[in-house]
Amino acid sequence: MSMQSKYIWMNGELVEFEKATIHFLTPALHYGVGVFEGIRCYATEQGPAIFRLREHLTRMVNSVKILGFRNFPYTVADLAEAVRLTVSVNGYEECYIRPLVYLTEGGWNLTVDAGKPAVGIAVWEWSNYLGEAALEKGIRANITSFTRHHPNVMMTKAKITGNYANSVLAKTESMRYGFEEAIMLDPQGYVAECTGENLFLVRDGAIYTPPTAPVLEGITRDTIKTLANELGYPVLESQVSRDQLYIADEVFVCGTAAECIALCEIDFRTIGDGKMGPVTHAVQKAFQAAIRGRHPRSAEWLDYVNTAVAEMAPVEEAAIDLGSFAD
Numbered sequence: 001m002s003m004q005s006k007y008i009w010m011n012g013e014l015v016e017f018e019k020a021t022i023h024f025l026t027p028a029l030h031y032g033v034g035v036f037e038g039i040r041c042y043a044t045e046q047g048p049a050i051f052r053l054r055e056h057l058t059r060m061v062n063s064v065k066i067l068g069f070r071n072f073p074y075t076v077a078d079l080a081e082a083v084r085l086t087v088s089v090n091g092y093e094e095c096y097i098r099p100l101v102y103l104t105e106g107g108w109n110l111t112v113d114a115g116k117p118a119v120g121i122a123v124w125e126w127s128n129y130l131g132e133a134a135l136e137k138g139i140r141a142n143i144t145s146f147t148r149h150h151p152n153v154m155m156t157k158a159k160i161t162g163n164y165a166n167s168v169l170a171k172t173e174s175m176r177y178g179f180e181e182a183i184m185l186d187p188q189g190y191v192a193e194c195t196g197e198n199l200f201l202v203r204d205g206a207i208y209t210p211p212t213a214p215v216l217e218g219i220t221r222d223t224i225k226t227l228a229n230e231l232g233y234p235v236l237e238s239q240v241s242r243d244q245l246y247i248a249d250e251v252f253v254c255g256t257a258a259e260c261i262a263l264c265e266i267d268f269r270t271i272g273d274g275k276m277g278p279v280t281h282a283v284q285k286a287f288q289a290a291i292r293g294r295h296p297r298s299a300e301w302l303d304y305v306n307t308a309v310a311e312m313a314p315v316e317e318a319a320i321d322l323g324s325f326a327d
């Protein structure tokens with residue numbers, strides 16, 4: 001995977017990729033004090049379009065609030081404009097988008113008040129995170145020995161950078177055991193989520209997903225719930241035990257990076273007949289249509305990028321021309 005692009009947006013300026021660096025003594029790097037988003041831009045017949053941009057950026061601004069930053073200087077609209085500009089000047093039809101707010105200029109006394117929030121936005125070409133084959137064939141997972149955050153230890157509604165040390169521990173363990181993803185249980189022992197995806201199970205034509213308290217409120221999770229309901233499958237939030245996964249007809253996970261992927265084996269037990277099941281298939285198909293502008297819901301969920309700016313040079317001019325991105 002190459003993460004190389006032309007420009008990274010940093011605190012209001014487009015900076016050449018090689019120059020987009022931060023100092024070793026940046027508190028966020030030492031204490032995990034930052035929040036981020038993972039967003040995707042897809043090629044559609046009307047050009048590149050960003051999927052549920054407003055919802056992602058609203059969640060990021062909420063993460064900023066949860067982490068405790070006061071006086072964050074950007075609104076969702078400002079950030080949306082900056083994201084569209086970054087995609088546009090890099091000239092991608094499809095890309096992954098990574099905005100990050102991080103603590104800088106102080107904060108060594110372990111308070112956010114002693115420092116300031118800085119913001120960067122990077123984009124790069126990143127095809128399916130769990131591999132293209134996973135979309136069709138599904139993947140193998142296990143229950144990790146690491147527990148997901150207790151909601152009063154780490155804030156589970158925020159994409160706080162430090163939260164992801166827990167995901168890294170779990171996923172590293174699972175991959176070393178030969179699995180492709182880790183399923184995490186909450187502190188009560190019920191199924192929570194995967195390291196970067198929410199989880200659903202299908203039984204007797206109904207879809208179940210763990211309640212939101214201990215998990216991230218995934219935007220793909222919300223999308224899948226809407227699409228599944230429209231396909232006639234009820235989606236119920238309910239506590240899910242480990243053994244309910246083993247005897248499910250189907251299990252699937254979803255997230256911006258991974259999209260919608262079947263889990264065909266869990267803890268060495270085959271799920272259903274070991275292939276992507278019909279409900280997962282139907283939901284995945286609707287999701288693929290929605291993200292690529294081919295679904296009745298697409299108009300509401302896609303934010304089209306003005307590619308005209310991509311041809312503009314030098315980049316300073318593009319930065320000044322923010323007005324062309326106004327809603």
Ligand SMILES: Cc1ncc(COP(=O)(O)O)c(C=O)c1O
Nearest residue numbers: 196197198216218219220255256
């Ligand atoms: C822990 C965790 N759960 C779930 C998700 C899925 O969220 P979304 O669908 O908004 O990408 C992610 C990815 O952002 C995640 O990191």
